[in-house]
Amino acid sequence: VTGSTRRGLRSRLLAAFAIVAVPPLLAFAAIVMAVVSERLERSATQRLDSGLQAVQRRLAERRRAATERVTAAAAEDLRAVTDEGRLREAATAIARRRELDVVEIVGRDGRVVSSHHWPASVGLPDNDQVVGGGAYRIQKVARDYGATDRLTLVGSVPVTWLGGEGTLRGGFFVDGPFLSDLAELMGAEVAFRDAEGDRWIVPDGSVLGRWADPQLAGERATGDTSVERVRLRWAAVPLEGGPWLVVAIPHTLLAEVTGGLQRLTLVAGLLSLVAALVVAWVLSARVARPVRGLAEGARRVAAGDLDARVAVSGDDEVADLARAFNAMTEELQSSRDRLVQAERVAAWREMARRLAHELKNPIFPIQLSIETLRRALDQGTARTEGRPPFENLFRESSETILQELSALRRIVDEFGDFSRMPRPTLVATDVNAVADQVLALHQSRAGAVDVRRELAAGLPPAAADPDLLGRALGNLVGNAFDAMPEGGTLTVRTAAGADGVRIDVADTGPGLTDDQRTRLFTPYYTTKRGGTGLGLAIVQGIVADHGGRVQVESAAGRGTTFTLVLPVFTGIMEPRREAAS
């Protein structure tokens, strides 16, 4: 398990959480928005319809009230007019008594006889602009120094007075304030459209007044429009004998709700994503932590630390795995202890066997020599015909004894050397120089062997103890000479590798069998007569103490190549071996 694997596991968990959390939310939001929009659309249509109906009801009420009041005024109020002077003021009197906004009396000749709302018109032709059938009229109403045009809804009755006859008209304003009140009540824009006069009658500030070309036709018109960047949904109906009544609702509400939903969805999506990532992060951490502990434990075990244990928490599969890991390491530790013990016993046995073997060889000649001398001494010192004299025998036997004792001493020295392998002092070492020294030292043993030097130029210094390295190389060179008693080629090659400085010692001897290669570095294992089996073990120990490694390539009949790989000197180096123990 590596860091990238950990990141991958966490990333996958995060992505999985995001994928699981966000799309459903987006889908939910889309559905909600669609439902809300549809409801709002339906609500807008209903509001428009109800608005139109409400305004029409109010207009019908006004028209009925105007007709009733004008009829009553014609029957009652005008009869009280007894002279021309009062006739001129009659319209104002009627307006005040009947609470009418506009009142005028128009003679049969079409001239205004009396007017409440536009007294300046008295005596002049009635100039009202009739919208549609007659109930709706645009009338001039006195204002400051002039007049303003107002839309009125009036009732009319024929009247007579002081011998004259004409029409009494009275009614209400149904423009600005009237529409403004309705608009405020309904929360919508309300206006009249005089299609013939191509003009709007709107409350102050209404955007409908700036709608240039409304397409109004049929019995009911509806649609969407945009006036000065204000989007409107509108509906309109033609009033009986009058202008079109237009009700419009700004899309603001719809836009606000939709926009709010979109913002809410975005925020909720982001929050969900963040929450999912946080949860995923926490969960992945909880999952990855024991896995990481297991990986660390496995690395320690691989490095030989069989004391490594992982913490076990919970009762899930990961905890089972941790417990299994701990059990495995405990078993490994136990097995290793047993193996070490067995190997130690086997080593002692091997050592004892080797000692017995090594010691037996010189002891036996010594024993024979001493027994020969003792027998000769027992038979007397007289010189016997045809037999060597005792002095000669003594000399030969003592010579044999001394030789065997020398062999015994050598055996003891080698064992002593093996046991007293010093700790290397790592310095910057020119491997080529060491190789040259070793080859020069063993040159006398070359005999028929062709020695080749293939030493690389510009080799970086190795971190090595020159003496110990020379000894290791000497062992390898000696072994190579021993492997080629009939001659051959010894090649010493140095090179800079990616993993350090490489030294190859290759011979063209008979090579090794698989069994020999397997047991090659086992102490006291040897294939040479008179060998101690410690040479290669010493080589391996030296190289290991340098933090390097030994590789062997060999095949029967094709020779053997030993490769030493030593670390490059970097400045401060410490030998790998702990204090000798």
Next chain:
Amino acid sequence: MRIPLALGALLVLAVAAHSALGPRYGGEVTIAVGSLPAALEPSPPRTTAERAVAGLVHETLVTVGDDALPHPALAEGWSSAAEGREWTLRLRRGARFHDGDPVTAEDVVRSLRAFLRGPSAAAAAFADEVDGGADFRRGARDALPGLASPDASTVVVRGTGAGPARLAALGAAAAAVVSRRGAGAGPFAPLTPSLRSGTALVAFDGHVRGRPFVDRVRVIESASAGSDDAARRVDLGAAAAGSGPGGAASVTLLLILDPAHAPFAGAAARVAVARAVDRISLARHFLPLAEPSWTLVPPSVLPAPPAPAAAPPADRVPGRLVLRVATDVPAAASQRVVAQFDALGLATQVVAVPPALVLAGPAGARLFLWSPEVAEPSLAVSELVELAARFGGRAAEAGLGAARQALRAAAAQPGDDARRVHLMRAEEALRGPGVLIPLAALPVALRVGEAVHGVRADAAARVLLEDAWVEP
């Protein structure tokens, strides 16, 4: 029971006797005006308020009486020479300005030079009659040989070769004489250089006609006038706003149709409007104190001819126009004019402006109250000639030519009656093109508190408080 009755009778008698005691010095009168004059410097007044304030603060060389003749004011007398073409005016001895300086011939010449270069219509007429006046008024020359001051108390006015100068022009408010420091010589001296609502004017002891009776005159705007002390207040808000001793003075409700603007480019449209306006109904029903008027000059200045016969119905004049209305015109009268326009098919947009601005700015028609600067018939007609020339352009050329010719003929007449005939012809010629349309003559109505006496208006619609006095 008899004792209280007797006491009550005594009280009533005391009050009645108090007002019957006659003029007395002291007290304060408040003048409420629609809007305060922009400045106190002599200038042609546009409103009743401006005329009143000008008459309070300033004094002229001569005043023009109801007889349309010049009367002594700062000039105590004058004599003529060179067959009437040279006038020598003698300044009143001891005449002083409000700042204490004596009124000298140098002050008069300086003031009249400023007058001649000002916007006054009377100045325009006077400039045409003074030697070198026309060039001086145009700025072509700085020398003004027709006006001289041979000594400190004498002013010489020399007319052109065509005839004598009309001294009445020197009675215009714009011809007031001021000191080097701008002080006037009117019956009341302002306490501050400019008028603000509530500014007081104090009686001037050195006035040429003597100290006025009232100690102080306070000028306020009508909007700030409360109900308190209404008995000592004179309201000059609107010409036809109230009742009061307006006297014979009147102003003309004048309608100007501008041929430079559609739909009045054609004479037929202008004449149709002039004929269509029902002046009788306007005066009777919309201007209660007014009289219908078919002449431009107020009857208080130039007698009006008999009313013309009823005109046939006017043709429709469809179109649109902007009507610029002075705010001192009664709103009902303006509305009636709008209704008349509407009946003719004219869609009218009304723009109400202060009286001083009614002749400015673009408009198809203008409605305002007009009175001559000087209540002298020939000067009034001359002023109307200026007005017709300003707005009539080529459309009024024929009428203007006839009017000027009649004016010259009038000047040549020795008798007043013959002169009036020619002036009436000139006035009629001015009405001909339908540019200047008189509608009604409105009296200068004042609302005078019951404790104020002696307030009157002269023929030029100027409210005079010189002889006013107030009950304590």
